[in-house]
Amino acid sequence: MVVLGGGLTGLTAALALGRAGVEVAVVERASVAELVSAPYDGRVMAIARASMRMLEALGVWASIGPEAQPILRIRVEEGGVPVRVHYDGAELDGGPLGWIAETRCIRRALFEALEGLSGVRLFAPAGHREVVVDSVAATVRLDDGRLLRAPLLLVCEGRRSPLPRRLGIRCATRSYGQIALVATLEQERAHGGEAVERFFPDGPFAVLPLPGRRSSIVWAICEERARALCGLDPAAFALEVEERFGDLLGRVRLASPLWSYPLLLVVCERYVRERVALVGDAARGIHPLAGQGWNLALRDVAALAELVVDRLRLGLDPGSLEMLRAYEAWRRFDGFTLVAVTDGLNRLFANDHPPLFLLRNLGLWLVERAPPLKRLFMRHAMGLLGEQPRLLLGQPLW
Numbered sequence: 001m002v003v004l005g006g007g008l009t010g011l012t013a014a015l016a017l018g019r020a021g022v023e024v025a026v027v028e029r030a031s032v033a034e035l036v037s038a039p040y041d042g043r044v045m046a047i048a049r050a051s052m053r054m055l056e057a058l059g060v061w062a063s064i065g066p067e068a069q070p071i072l073r074i075r076v077e078e079g080g081v082p083v084r085v086h087y088d089g090a091e092l093d094g095g096p097l098g099w100i101a102e103t104r105c106i107r108r109a110l111f112e113a114l115e116g117l118s119g120v121r122l123f124a125p126a127g128h129r130e131v132v133v134d135s136v137a138a139t140v141r142l143d144d145g146r147l148l149r150a151p152l153l154l155v156c157e158g159r160r161s162p163l164p165r166r167l168g169i170r171c172a173t174r175s176y177g178q179i180a181l182v183a184t185l186e187q188e189r190a191h192g193g194e195a196v197e198r199f200f201p202d203g204p205f206a207v208l209p210l211p212g213r214r215s216s217i218v219w220a221i222c223e224e225r226a227r228a229l230c231g232l233d234p235a236a237f238a239l240e241v242e243e244r245f246g247d248l249l250g251r252v253r254l255a256s257p258l259w260s261y262p263l264l265l266v267v268c269e270r271y272v273r274e275r276v277a278l279v280g281d282a283a284r285g286i287h288p289l290a291g292q293g294w295n296l297a298l299r300d301v302a303a304l305a306e307l308v309v310d311r312l313r314l315g316l317d318p319g320s321l322e323m324l325r326a327y328e329a330w331r332r333f334d335g336f337t338l339v340a341v342t343d344g345l346n347r348l349f350a351n352d353h354p355p356l357f358l359l360r361n362l363g364l365w366l367v368e369r370a371p372p373l374k375r376l377f378m379r380h381a382m383g384l385l386g387e388q389p390r391l392l393l394g395q396p397l398w
């Protein structure tokens with residue numbers, strides 16, 4: 001198989017296939033040193049329960065888990081309004097609702113695991129200048145002229161990849177007009193393992209607990225205001241955070257640089273074409289307000305790897321259109337649901353209209369008072385609903 005893009009999705013896909021004995025070539029434009037370095041990516045990932053089981057089955061959770069912070073509770077509210085929804089692991093089975101891990105630590109664990117697999121070859125840094133697909137294989141010409149040919153091409157190049165369109169797959173793109181500011185804070189008050197999503201009219205602001213008295217913030221805000229915030233010195237930025245979250249965090253100090261991620265919604269009409277599967281953000285890139293993008297991508301990887309491995313075991317073509325259609329059918333509803341939910345929530349909360357203000361707070365009030373609905377939402381966020389591929393159940397593919 002050829003995997004284009006060695007981000008979190010491409011690396012996990014290579015690991016899932018490689019562990020099952022499938023030969024894989026991964027093409028990534030950045031170098032490995034760059035990808036695991038501190039300045040490259042300041043994000044943390046909220047990892048759902050099912051995703052953790054998959055990372056465990058792939059043998060990488062032992063490296064990620066000890067550095068991850070369990071999420072014991074989640075609180076969702078609107079800034080300045082006392083109505084809120086509390087999700088508590090104790091209301092389900094007492095276990096964590098998820099974990100928060102640094103992206104850098106996840107990448108490092110994935111690279112280390114891939115190093116031990118003789119069937120996986122990593123081309124990084126490397127680009128490609130031509131992709132040709134015919135009825136039997138996909139051929140990729142790398143920038144240095146080398147050719148890679150495989151019965152299936154996994155496109156994992158993220159939401160800004162032009163490749164799906166070049167391969168004839170229509171994709172809709174819309175800017176959110178927001179930038180997500182990401183940083184690590186040191187805080188006065190203990191977080192107790194609680195993650196908080198607070199919606200403001202200018203965008204959602206999440207505080208995600210990290211080990212110790214530290215949190216990672218993801219503050220999605222309109223572009224103009226984000227640029228002004230980026231121009232502040234660390235002490236002035238900390239004051240802005242305290243203005244919105246001081247009641248919860250106490251005094252804060254910026255403990256990292258400030259990263260900014262312009263937010264873009266991407267939805268591809270199809271996830272497949274002959275010999276090609278779009279996986280992760282390349283298939284659809286969603287708003288980060290629910291912390292679900294990579295969890296969704298892992299569900300893509302688990303489904304696709306299972307279909308490929310099962311076909312190989314039966315001696316069947318692992319890149320046939322029939323198999324690819326099964327992948328698309330399996331993954332489409334989940335992808336569509338999360339696009340709709342994240343986009344809908346952002347629209348519902350990011351405005352000042354009085355009728356919508358009433359509607360959303362009535363919604364929060366109702367959910368808080370409906371335990372079965374809360375449990376359903378919790379199970380969905382934990383990735384425990386729907387038909388689960390084996391990896392998400394924690395079972396190996398090989």
Ligand SMILES: Cc1cc2nc3c(=O)[nH]c(=O)nc-3n(C[C@H](O)[C@H](O)[C@H](O)COP(=O)(O)OP(=O)(O)OC[C@H]3O[C@@H](n4cnc5c(N)ncnc54)[C@H](O)[C@@H]3O)c2cc1C
Pocket residue numbers: 004005006007008009010027028029030043044045046047126127128156157158159161180182218261279280281282288290291292293294295296297
């Ligand atoms: C601020 C923020 C916070 C988030 N928080 C969470 C969270 O808490 N939980 C969660 O589940 N998700 C979260 N997400 C979403 C998550 O980051 C993405 O869903 C995930 O990173 C997608 O991974 P990917 O590998 O599909 O794409 P990408 O991360 O975009 O990786 C694509 C890779 O392909 C490479 N590439 C691109 N083009 C080429 C080319 N031509 N040749 C070679 N290589 C190429 C790139 O260098 C990159 O390494 C967040 C997103 C943002 C912006």
